[in-house]
Amino acid sequence: MNSVEVTNLTKIFKTQVSNNITALDNVSLSIGEGIIFGLLGPNGAGKSTLMNCIIGYLNPDKGKILLKGDDTSELNLKYRLHIGYVPQEIALYQELTAIQNLKIFGSFYDLPAKVLNERISSALHLVKLEDRKSDLVKNFSGGMKRRLNIAVSILHNPEIILCDEPTVGVDPQSRNAIFDMLKELNKQGKTILYTTHYMEEAERLCNKLAIIDNGKIIAEGTLSELIALLEKRETIKIRKAPASEKMIESLKKIGEVTETDFHYEIIPNNSNSKNSELFNELEKLQLPSHLLELSSASLEDVFLMLTGRSLRD
Amino acid sequence: MKNIFQLFKKDLIRFLKDKTAVMLTFLVPAVLIVIFGSIFGGGSGSRGKIPIIVVNESGVDLAAFLETEIDSSNSLRSVKNYTDENGNEIKIDHEKAKELVINGNYPAALVFPFDFFADTSSAIKFVYYYDPRNEIESQLIQGTIQKTIFSKIPSLFPLLMQREAKNFLGEALSDSFNSDIANMMSNYFGANKDSVIESITNFDIVKLTQQSDSNSVNNRQADFISNLIKFDSEQLVGAEKKNPGVTRIVGGWAIMFLLFTLSGTATSIFEEKQDGTLKRIFCMPISRSQFLWSKYIFAILLGIVQLSVLFLFAYYLYDVDIFSNFLNLMVVILASAGAAVAFGMVITAYAKSLAQASGISTLIILIMSALGGSWFPVTLFPEWMQFAAKFTLTYWSVEAFLQVLWRDASFTDIVFPYLVILIGIAILINYLALYLFKKRQVV
Numbered sequence: 192m193n194s195v196e197v198t199n200l201t202k203i204f205k206t207q208v209s210n211n212i213t214a215l216d217n218v219s220l221s222i223g224e225g226i227i228f229g230l231l232g233p234n235g236a237g238k239s240t241l242m243n244c245i246i247g248y249l250n251p252d253k254g255k256i257l258l259k260g261d262d263t264s265e266l267n268l269k270y271r272l273h274i275g276y277v278p279q280e281i282a283l284y285q286e287l288t289a290i291q292n293l294k295i296f297g298s299f300y301d302l303p304a305k306v307l308n309e310r311i312s313s314a315l316h317l318v319k320l321e322d323r324k325s326d327l328v329k330n331f332s333g334g335m336k337r338r339l340n341i342a343v344s345i346l347h348n349p350e351i352i353l354c355d356e357p358t359v360g361v362d363p364q365s366r367n368a369i370f371d372m373l374k375e376l377n378k379q380g381k382t383i384l385y386t387t388h389y390m391e392e393a394e395r396l397c398n399k400l401a402i403i404d405n406g407k408i409i410a411e412g413t414l415s416e417l418i419a420l421l422e423k424r425e426t427i428k429i430r431k432a433p434a435s436e437k438m439i440e441s442l443k444k445i446g447e448v449t450e451t452d453f454h455y456e457i458i459p460n461n462s463n464s465k466n467s468e469l470f471n472e473l474e475k476l477q478l479p480s481h482l483l484e485l486s487s488a489s490l491e492d493v494f495l496m497l498t499g500r501s502l503r504d
Numbered sequence: 505m506k507n508i509f510q511l512f513k514k515d516l517i518r519f520l521k522d523k524t525a526v527m528l529t530f531l532v533p534a535v536l537i538v539i540f541g542s543i544f545g546g547g548s549g550s551r552g553k554i555p556i557i558v559v560n561e562s563g564v565d566l567a568a569f570l571e572t573e574i575d576s577s578n579s580l581r582s583v584k585n586y587t588d589e590n591g592n593e594i595k596i597d598h599e600k601a602k603e604l605v606i607n608g609n610y611p612a613a614l615v616f617p618f619d620f621f622a623d624t625s626s627a628i629k630f631v632y633y634y635d636p637r638n639e640i641e642s643q644l645i646q647g648t649i650q651k652t653i654f655s656k657i658p659s660l661f662p663l664l665m666q667r668e669a670k671n672f673l674g675e676a677l678s679d680s681f682n683s684d685i686a687n688m689m690s691n692y693f694g695a696n697k698d699s700v701i702e703s704i705t706n707f708d709i710v711k712l713t714q715q716s717d718s719n720s721v722n723n724r725q726a727d728f729i730s731n732l733i734k735f736d737s738e739q740l741v742g743a744e745k746k747n748p749g750v751t752r753i754v755g756g757w758a759i760m761f762l763l764f765t766l767s768g769t770a771t772s773i774f775e776e777k778q779d780g781t782l783k784r785i786f787c788m789p790i791s792r793s794q795f796l797w798s799k800y801i802f803a804i805l806l807g808i809v810q811l812s813v814l815f816l817f818a819y820y821l822y823d824v825d826i827f828s829n830f831l832n833l834m835v836v837i838l839a840s841a842g843a844a845v846a847f848g849m850v851i852t853a854y855a856k857s858l859a860q861a862s863g864i865s866t867l868i869i870l871i872m873s874a875l876g877g878s879w880f881p882v883t884l885f886p887e888w889m890q891f892a893a894k895f896t897l898t899y900w901s902v903e904a905f906l907q908v909l910w911r912d913a914s915f916t917d918i919v920f921p922y923l924v925i926l927i928g929i930a931i932l933i934n935y936l937a938l939y940l941f942k943k944r945q946v947v
């Protein structure tokens with residue numbers, strides 16, 4: 192059974208101005224048990240809206256959501272025990288301490304005090320905030336707040352964890368700590384839905400991915416399945432420099448050359464030709480090797496190919 | 505139920521952490537009650553006294569007696585000395601008194617002149633200088649002086665009458681006039697003839713100043729005449745209450761701050777929405793109605809605590825009697841808190857943002873407080889305003905407080921119209937709030 196099953200979900204926001212916003216347009220997704228599922232899309236794509244529908248905060252206009260086979264549209268608060276939601280905002284009481292936040296939010300799950308205290312300790316351990324637990328949240332760094340934001344969401348030991356852009360505005364260390372944490376939780380068997388607009392994050396963390404744009408899922412699969420959508424897996428780039436500009440005519444004989452601001456990109460004439468052959472040709476031209484760059488295809492390229500835009504726009 | 509309790513606990517912890525909120529709830533209204541209570545309330549010696557120069561040029565006992573009466577007045581402070589350029593304390597004389605009033609140093613001066621009450625005169629004479637720069641002040645002074653002196657006139661009356669009789673009738677005739685009176689009184693009232701004569705001829709200033717003795721059996725006959733004229737003023741309402749002005753002030757300010765506190769509690773829903781904690785709560789096994797219930801319960805309990813604290817405060821500071829009608833006071837507090845929460849909720853449900861909600865509620869609260877009698881008694885208003893006042897929540901709350909604190913109203917006295925209107929307001933606007941909450945998907 193899939194952990195989350197979304198079928199033909201549509202959410203339209205009625206705005207004061209005449210045109211309504213279709214934030215989700217007939218979205219279908221299946222998130223299998225025990226995987227880390229990445230939902231990648233630019234800002235405004237509809238990622239948070241999808242999360243809000245799954246957690247039951249928003250009512251979709253159309254479609255169905257099943258959590259572990261349970262229909263969430265029924266007025267059933269029980270299914271919320273299965274999900275741990277990490278909001279995009281830092282949803283904490285800033286004027287209280289970390290431990291007070293954990294206690295307050297933990298109190299809504301009807302756990303025996305002893306169990307709750309154990310959960311709080313292990314959550315604090317997981318997010319590495321044990322020695323700061325009695326500090327006020329408002330004095331925390333962005334990364335610490337993000338980590339606590341996650342800790343608060345997992346106290347009830349949920350089977351499905353929904354993380355909405357949990358690394359926005361954090362330093363690399365905290366990002367790594369958050370990734371380690373999520374991997375650890377995944378190892379414990381939890382299913383994770385992770386939204387982001389950083390393709391590097393999606394590539395690094397997720398077993399399975401969907402790309403969302405303008406409320407529509409435009410591609411879905413594993414990383415290699417998505418990359419396979421691309422015609423070329425690798426691009427060979429030569430940085431522009433006096434040395435390389437001199438040999439532009441010779442380069443054109445090896446393959447097709449396109450120019451960007453600071454690079455030439457070469458696509459070998461024979462698409463089957465191996466990179467090593469291309470390198471040999473370049474060596475013969477005595478191209479300084481420090482001007483040579485090999486970049487493999489990324490989700491960014493997939494997105495670019497599917498939408499004609501880059502992710503960061 | 506457990507969820508509601510946990511949500512309530514959350515609001516309580518957050519409230520207690522918020523020093524500004526706690527201060528605005530308890531301290532600021534308390535300070536305002538002290539300020540306005542001291543201005544309007546009086547009593548307990550905390551009220552400022554108006555200074556008045558008192559110059560006594562007369563050597564008569566009666567003058568000395570009236571002087572001490574004014575000295576011990578609750579609302580006047582008698583000034584008798586001034587400090588000259590060299591720092592010496594100098595007794596104010598008649599001329600100096602005039603000068604000080606003209607120069608605006610003091611609002612008024614009361615002089616007992618040399619001929620205040622000469623041995624043979626049948627009238628007493630004062631000189632009163634005043635500067636009517638402040639109408640309320642000079643009326644207050646004159647009123648107090650008149651009251652002090654008037655209350656002694658019944659006792660003075662026989663003496664003045666005796667002197668007037670002597671002037672008109674001459675010594676011999678006036679003696680027979682006195683014995684006629686004494687005869688008549690012993691015939692009709694069974695009084696001892698000699699003591700009547702004694703009482704009307706031997707005017708005794710000591711007796712005058714010891715009126716409390718007049719109740720004892722021995723003196724009853726002797727004081728017969730002085731009892732002929734008596735000012736019996738009787739306060740009909742709130743006779744045992746010590747502090748009329750403050751009662752209104754406390755009720756008025758308390759309601760105003762109740763409205764501020766409770767609409768703040770309601771609009772805090774916006775903050776929770778903004779910082780995402782509301783969404784976090786709603787992805788837990790908590791229903792929206794549980795959330796709203798917790799808000800209501802928290803707000804109403806906070807309102808009850810706030811009002812109780814403010815009334816307790818008034819009790820300690822101004823002797824406002826809150827305990828003799830305690831249960832009914834609690835009923836009015838509960839009804840007022842209920843109506844105030846509903847008011848906050850409907851604004852929260854109607855507004856689109858925290859800023860808008862705060863703006864609207866502040867405006868409406870200030871208007872309702874001014875119009876509804878939080879600051880001034882509604883009876884001072886022009887008629888159309890008195891009519892408009894009846895459409896404010898504040899009016900019915902303040903009036904209900906006055907009913908229970910001042911008139912000692914029983915429960916059946918306040919049910920209609922006060923409780924019916926307050927609870928009616930609460931229920932009606934609550935329905936409106938819930939309707940709007942649902943329609944606009946606020947929570």
Ligand SMILES: Nc1ncnc2c1ncn2[C@@H]1O[C@H](COP(=O)(O)OP(=O)(O)O)[C@@H](O)[C@H]1O
Pocket residue numbers: 204205206212213214232233234235236237238239240241
């Ligand atoms: N409450 C709302 N009212 C109106 N429009 C909204 C609301 N929430 C989101 N939207 C719109 O829906 C679209 C998707 O938003 P969102 O799901 O937040 O995107 P993402 O999380 O991918 O950045 C955006 O165009 C956004 O402006």
Ligand SMILES: [Mg+2]
Pocket residue numbers: 238239240279355356
């Ligand atoms: Mg988002």
